[in-house]
Amino acid sequence: MSTLHEVIIVGSGPLGIAAARRLAERGASVLVLEQGCAISDPPGSHYRNSDQFIAQPDSYLPAATKYLEFLDDSVPRDALPGAAVTRTVGGQGVIWTNLCPRGDALWPIMSDEVWSDHYQLAEEYLGVQSDRLDRSIRQQRIGAALETFAEPSGRDVMALPVAGRYRDDGSLRYTGSLDILNASAAARRNVALRHDxxxxxxxxxxxxxxxxxxxxxxxxxxxVIAGGAIATPQLLFRSGLRLQALGRYLSYHPLAVCQIVVAPEFCSAEGLADIDPRIQVRPSENAPWYTLVLHDVSPFTPSGDDTEIGSSRLVEIQSICPVDNEEHKRAIFHEDGRVTFDVPLSEADLGRMAAAEKEARVLTDLIGRVREGCELTWMPFGFAHMTGTTRMSKVNDGTGVADYQGRVWGFDNLYLATNGLIPTRMAVNPTLTGVNLAIHVADQISN
Ligand SMILES: Cc1cc2nc3c(=O)[nH]c(=O)nc-3n(C[C@H](O)[C@H](O)[C@H](O)COP(=O)(O)OP(=O)(O)OC[C@H]3O[C@@H](n4cnc5c(N)ncnc54)[C@H](O)[C@@H]3O)c2cc1C
Incomplete structure (x- = not known):
């Protein structure tokens, strides 16, 4: 059979599409294979941009989670009841919430300068910005209180960038995976997408x-296998590529959320609209977790007297706690195709969670009170941000699946583009770093 395309990419999530764009811009012809169907129009654009969610923002999260296929949500905590895959044109990059912080636990696959250049490019691909946040009253006032709060623990308080553009009416048009491709003439010309x-x-x-x-x-x-952090190692296993580290050293983010009725002194005057805030409190050595104060999506159904509260009086606190990479924490791939998990949390992991939970309660009292029905809750474990399942390693010593170029150990022409490559305990949302890695991997192929 003749080779029609120079590179085939498996998966049309943001990482696969970012790799495709970079390769196409460097002159390669690329075929992307995606098993899922379109759930948005145009295909691969963000599902959240549809009129129904602009009119009723709170209806978005329940609608989007219908596209999460939970592997087994009845299992106990250490077996990750929240672990899920999404099969759509655009992968989870059409239902994500688009928060795009730069990474906090980088490793030496490229110089600091190249990491930074790639972040800039990844931000361009995803349309990342924090343009109007300085106009948000809650952003300014809560941000100032958080700076004082976070100073003793050495944490930086910053605006939290998001992948999307503001429309004239102040609402956001969120970036979906295929927007990465459609924004580039070379990518439109050189990349074909096929349902397969x-x-x-x-x-x-x-x-x-x-x-x-x-x-x-x-x-x-x-x-390039870019099927997400679960389906990528699953495909390797199914194909008989059973590297020692496959599925091991797994990390993810236990994520606690609560919704707050913000005290009036932090809000715009009664009845006046306010741009939704997005604030990040970065991890530090003394406080190695990640705290977000924002008004975005909420998993709660409010109750009692708090059912009807104006959007400009609300924020969520999200506490994101990274899990240490340890060999025994793993995804287990079975001969019958199933994937199960065994990720026992260590004392250190549990200690970070307890400290982050305590902090969320202190912050709640600082800026307002808990909205009734929206008390602090840990999302099902495994729900957020799986990494490490196909980790990179500097040498082929059994601790990695891929080398620092993203190439599977032992192969000349097989690469990965997935958050599974991340070998470190990253505390922040991983997708921007994943897109950075996808660009890095594409560069190794086209060099
Ligand atoms: C509700 C939600 C909110 C999120 N919010 C954020 C956020 O705010 N910030 C952040 O950084 N991250 C967020 N994430 C995580 C983010 O969505 C993922 O990090 C990102 O989508 C990973 O991209 P990917 O390309 O690696 O994989 P995916 O997006 O999972 O795409 C993989 C694609 O590969 C396809 N595929 C897999 N195997 C095969 C095969 N064998 N053949 C053909 N196709 C295949 C799948 O069908 C899928 O479409 C969120 C996730 C969810 C679910």
């Missing part, structure tokens, strides 16, 4: 020869 499911990677020695898909065999010079 990859069943197996077929290799001979150090070379991948072809992919077996639902519709037959596809071939290219290089292959």
């Amino acid at each position: 499911r990859v069943e197996r990677i077929v290799a001979d020695g150090h070379q991948v020869k072809w992919l077996e898909t639902s519709s037959g065999r596809v071939e290219a010079a290089s292959y």
